[in-house]
Amino acid sequence: MPGISKKGRQMPASPIRKLVPYAEEAKKKGTQVIHLNIGQPDIKTPKIALDAVRNHNIEVLAYSMTEGSEAYRTKIAAYYEKKDIHVTSNEIIVTTGGSEALSFVMGTIMDADDEIIIPEPFYANYNGFATALGVKVVPIVSKIDDNFALPPISDFEKLITSKTKAILICNPGNPTGYLYSEQEIKQLAELVKKHNLFLIADEVYREFTYDGREHYSILQEDGLEEHAIIVDSVSKRYSMCGARIGCLVSKNKTVVQTALKFAQARLSPPTFAQIASEAALETPQSYFNDVIHEYAERRDILISELQKLPGVRVAIPQGAFYCVVELPVSNSDDFAQWLLEKFEMDGHTVMVAPAAGFYATNGLGTNQIRIAYVLEKPLLIKAVQILGEALKKYSN
Known part of the structure; x- marks a missing residue:
């Protein structure tokens, strides 16, 4: 065979x-x-999202824009504004789930045999995306003894080589549930600026924080405009896993323009799911x-x-x-x-x-x-x- x-x-x-x-x-x-x-x-799932699909008046189910509909991206930007994340619709690409967003990111910033440092344990599919693109995952161990907090920055520095292109975190974390503090994000920010690396944050669980703690996004950190890339999704936020809608967000214009070429190869994100996701943004607090x-x-x-x-x-x-x-x-x-x-x-x-x-x-x-x-x-x-x-x- x-x-x-x-x-x-x-x-x-x-x-x-x-x-x-x-x-x-x-x-x-x-x-x-x-x-x-x-x-x-x-x-x-919020009723407002499901009703938006039920009550549509589309007669031709056409391709949407490759980067996602302008109306939806504008509303996503408004959502981020409420989270003290200041981006425009042109800094957002709508993707088929957060998974596709991460795949686009890896394809955009890394070549075969390049390295990405990820605190482990981590979402298992990070390994899958890296393997599919020929990228080498360099793990750095976080420990149950420390509640899976960020490993010491000195341990990160020991792993950085000429092949290192990025550090990837999931915040809050899957599978650990760990929420990185503002101080930990600032430590990572200084590190990636020092070594001219990208900092990628999978923030799909942003809404779910406990005990009075607040989420601090990498895009809230000044000076990371060229380094920071967010991967996001509606799946968990609105209990809409089947919608398969996510997004890639960055203020780095070259990253967005390059990722758009990967997005063009898959044509466009699904229209009905975008309609549901756009409506979901009206979900009350x-x-x-x-x-x-x-x-x-x-x-x-x-x-x-x-x-x-x-x-x-x-x-x-x-x-x-x-x-x-x-x-x-x-x-x-x-x-x-x-x-x-x-x-x-x-x-x-x-x-x-x-x-x-x-x-x-x-x-x-x-x-x-x-x-x-x-x-x-x-x-x-x-x-x-x-x-x-x-x-x-x-x-x-």
Whole structure:
């Protein structure tokens, strides 16, 4: 048979989705699977967004502008203005999800074998985008002992070479839920200016911060105009994962003009999804107040229940809706598969995301999992009870 590309062979499988076949088999056997593995919010999409699609009067579903509709980009700029991020519609490219935005960014600023430094654990698809483009991920370890805070800047400097083009952070973080402080952003800003690098921030969870903390964007930092690139998305903010609408934002004109050429190759972002996303920008603040309150309560209950389990350690998320949990097992991949294949409690089991897939360094995260607290509170409590019983049985 014809051969598969080296790049194709190297593409990593999703640690979130690779266990799906085992979950489907468990469901066929009648076991109810509680999904803690994927960040699909159960919060309802704002009605205003869905109504905008229902009430459209389009007669020809034509291509939109490559960079996204002018009306939508203008409203995105107004949204950022409220967040103390001052950009214009010409500094925004609408993309097919935040994923495409990141792919465009990597293609725009990096060539094959160039290097990008990313604190790990990180969103697993960063590895996939880098592999697809021939870019080398250089991981820098953040630790559960430090709640996954930014590693020391001196550790970053040790990793910078002539091939280094950028530092990438997710703020708040997936899978850790860590929220970078203004001081940490300022430290990174000084570093990228000193070494003439790009600073890329995946800010798709910007709205979700807890305990009175506030998000500080890299585009709020003076002097980063030529260095800063934001990746954003409507997926989590408005519980619109299926819309597949995101954007790339930068004040660096060359970056935007170059990324536009990548966007032209895929023609345009989807029209109906842009209509929904534009309408979603009219969502009242009360919606977010309620959502943030709900997630904060879910977090508190989840953490409280997990801390009751012997041998379990958990980092305290300050944003997003994920946490990394360290288990008293040697191989969380094996444990996660065992949960689906061989364990049930009262007809239920849980599906988790093994954390090794969120690390680029071999051997790290092998006893950790990521939990997404996107389920109602009683279900989270039940899921942790199942996890506790499963750990007892698995260790025996």
